[in-house]
Structures are given as C-alpha cells and as structure tokens.
Amino acid sequence: AKPGMVIVGSDSHTCTAGAFNAFAAGIDRTEAAGLWRQGETWFRVPESIKITLHGKLKEGVYAKDLSLWIIGMIGSSGADYMSIEYHGDGVQTLTVDQRMTLANLASEMGAKNAVFPHDEVLKTWLGETFSGNGVWADKDASYAREIEIDLSELFPLVAAPHHVDNVKAVSEVAGTKLNEALVGTCTNGRLEDLREAAAVLKGKKLPEDFQMVIVPASQKIYLQAMKEGLIEIFLEAGANVLSASCGPCLGTGQGIPADGYNVISTANRNFKGRMGNKESFVYLASPATVAHSALAGEIVDPRGIKANDKFPYTIEKANTVTIDENDNRRIGNVWNYADANDLNTDQMFAGNLTYQVLSSEPEKIMPHLFKGFDVNFSENVQSGDIIVAGSNFGCGSSREHPAVGLSHAGVKAVICKSVNRIFYRSSVNQGLPILLVPEAVDAYKPGDHVEVDFENGVITVGEQQFNFAPLPDKLMGIFNAKGLVNFIKEQAE
The missing domain is CATH 3.20.19.10 (Aconitase, domain 4)
Known part of the structure; x- marks a missing residue:
C-alpha cells in the first residue's frame, strides 16, 4: 500500500491499508474475481467522519484501547457506510503499526474505510517507497460528524462478550477468571504487538492448564520475531506459537475454546461462537492487557494498578439474537x-x-x-x-x-x-x-x-x-x- 492508492480486497479488514493514506475497502470474493476480469468496480461515495486526536496516549494505554474507545462511543454501526478521517496533533504520536490497528477496526464501526494523512511518520516508515502523491481532505471540507478525543484521558479497555461495542474499562471487569488468551490476528499480530506481549512474558510462566496462542500476522513478521528472540520467549512462557493464519480468530484449527471458557484476545470480533464455540466468552483487548491477564489467569490492568475507571459512554449496545426452535418466524x-x-x-x-x-x-x-x-x-x-x-x-x-x-x-x-x-x-x-x-x-x-x-x-x-x-x-x-x-x-x- 502507498499514499493515494485505491485498494480493495476480499476481507472486511482490507481497510487496514488506510494507515498508509490509501482508500482501502473490503469486498467479497465474487467481486474480487469480477474485478480481475473487468478491471473496474463501483463505489457509493461515503459521507465522512472527522476524528481529531489531541495529546498522547499514557503508558499502558494503546491503539487498541483508542479503537475500542471510539467503537464504544459511536457503536458498531455508528459509522455505517462512512469514511473515517484521523486528524490532529495526536496522530503524529501514533506509529504506523498503531495506525494500522485503528484503520483495521474501522470495519467494526460499520465504516467503509479509515484514512490517515501522508505525513513524516509515514514517510519515515516507508522510506524510499514513499510517494508524495497522497490525498487529503480540503481545509473547508464538511463532515457528517466531528469527534475530538484527548488521548491523555484514555485508560485500558476491553470489549466484553458478545459484541465489540460492549466496551468497559478494564477495572470494571478486573478479576474475571480466564482460561485462554490469544495474541495475533490482522488487528494486533504485527511485530510491535508481539514485542509488547513478549516484554510482559519474558522470564515468566503461564498458569497451569492455561492456553495461550500466539499468531504472527505474516510469515515475514514470524521470521523477524524469531530473529529478535520473541518466539523463544513465548515458548518458554508456555504459549503455543502458530503459523500466520486467520485460524483461531474465526474458530478453525488450534485454539477453539471449550464450553464455558473465558478468552481474552487481541482479535477484532467477539460475536457469540466467533472462535468456534457458542458456549465460550471472548473479551477483546490490547496485546499488553492480554499478556498481563494471561500471566494472572484473570483480567488485570496492564498498568499494574487497581484503578476505578468507568467507561463514560452509554449507547444502545448490539444484542445477540437467538430465536427459539419452537418460534416459527x-x-x-x-x-x-x-x-x-x-x-x-x-x-x-x-x-x-x-x-x-x-x-x-x-x-x-x-x-x-x-x-x-x-x-x-x-x-x-x-x-x-x-x-x-x-x-x-x-x-x-x-x-x-x-x-x-x-x-x-x-x-x-x-x-x-x-x-x-x-x-x-x-x-x-x-x-x-x-x-x-x-x-x-x-x-x-x-x-x-x-x-x-x-x-x-x-x-x-x-x-x-x-x-x-x-x-x-x-x-x-x-x-x-x-x-x-x-x-x-x-x-x-
């Protein structure tokens, strides 16, 4: 991905490439094949949401927490069919990896895409491949909605079962017993994420009968994690490291939780049955929160403190609908x-x-x-x-x-x-x-x-x-x- 590109892919999280100042949106397989055949597709021009970030995230608070903050604020359909733009001095404090997490989770707000500016942070990250032909909003652009967030006010969050907009402060669910943890997926399986988790796990052991699964987002990341000794740290802590794949996130292969299991995961969705078992419960959080909680065997604050944070927004949260088999609809x-x-x-x-x-x-x-x-x-x-x-x-x-x-x-x-x-x-x-x-x-x-x-x-x-x-x-x-x-x-x- 490069600045100014239009990108589509047969995954809803194709929007991750918005971190590179690309217009990136998900489509399905049939449409992807049709695009190869015809070389063109159609777009409905979206309305835009402007999110202005101020300040800097505090220690122990991460891009995943910011993403959940926004989802909990506007809801899982709060940006339905819209394009999200990230503005403000706070953007300059976010690494490209952090921007990728935010762009990735635009899908969980119902958005078509999310986009970041083509700035010095991106230029440094891309190096010689950086293109100055980026695209950005006009100064007098109008928006369907504008949101301002002071990054310094945020605290660690989780999305509780069974919807990503069921957002709570970590302190509100602290002490919840856990059986399994997952670090990885296209949301938080990058090198920066693995480093955060490894820093927590280094020299420590997971509780007995606790399963932790690590899934690097790509083979390249896996190989680099090996070179840096991260894979060794995970294995010595008692975690299982899998090949790069979508497996555990959508409930295939290793990592399917047993009945009644509580799982804490860096993934992007926690629908009922998402990880392969409708009788399990999935909490979404940052890699640091997941790693600290895995060691404790229960949900804990990654800052190592007993806080009394309360997530400040109340929205009509999504509900999991199940129709009784005797209810003829x-x-x-x-x-x-x-x-x-x-x-x-x-x-x-x-x-x-x-x-x-x-x-x-x-x-x-x-x-x-x-x-x-x-x-x-x-x-x-x-x-x-x-x-x-x-x-x-x-x-x-x-x-x-x-x-x-x-x-x-x-x-x-x-x-x-x-x-x-x-x-x-x-x-x-x-x-x-x-x-x-x-x-x-x-x-x-x-x-x-x-x-x-x-x-x-x-x-x-x-x-x-x-x-x-x-x-x-x-x-x-x-x-x-x-x-x-x-x-x-x-x-x-």
Missing part, C-alpha cells in the same frame, strides 16, 4: 425478523465453515444457513420468500456464503432498516435485492401480506405502501442478470 412467504437487530455473518454462516464449504457450492451452504440464530430457516425457506429485518443486517465479515445461500434459496428480497456495507455488496453480487425501508419494517405485523414491485419501486405491507428509490443502472443490470457473474458473462458476449 415464517408466516405466509414472510420471515419476520423485524425485532432482530445486528444479525451478523457468524450467525448466518459459521466462520469455522468458511474454508470447509466453498462459496461456489450453494447447495452445501444451505444446511448451515442462519443456523446461528434460527435453526428452522434452512429447512423451511422457499423460493419467493421475503425477509423483514431490523437494523445493521449482515454485520461482521466479508464472508459471502450467506448472500450466496439466500440467493440460491430464491429469497425475493430482504427489507430492513439498515444493512452492513459489505453484506449489501455481496447481496448485489448474488442478485439478491436489499431494500432499506425502515418505515415498512416498523409497519409490518405478523401475518401481513408483503409484496415488492421492483419496476415501480413500491413495497406493500398489509394495506400500506412504501416507496423506495430506484437503483443505479449498473446495479439494476447486475440484479436483472441474477448476479455479477452472469452480468460479466453477458457483457462479454
């Missing part, structure tokens, strides 16, 4: 999830199945579709069905399996209050219409007849009608072709 041709917000991709299709079932095999996706919150869905969904859902539908990963499954099942449309950005794109790519009409969702009562007239842009709910704006021509072309693959084939003919 299909009435007529409508699946009633109008009361369900924040239905995430892990609930729609478990993360640990991502590399066991290919997204190109819809018939194999079907038995697992929506199993994380409605066990009756996959066996009873029929072609022509309509889903009515709440807000932040499809939040989480860029995993395209749910959209593939819904399209394969013949779902006519999803009508919801709001939708996660990447899930929306995945649905477009599979020819599955997502209609954002909050009034229609609020109007729906179980048993109401629901119909969608795409030609005239009208949704009928019972006796009421609601209009929706027509889609851009290219998107309509993809829908009419029943998906991006067919659309590309038709254009090639």
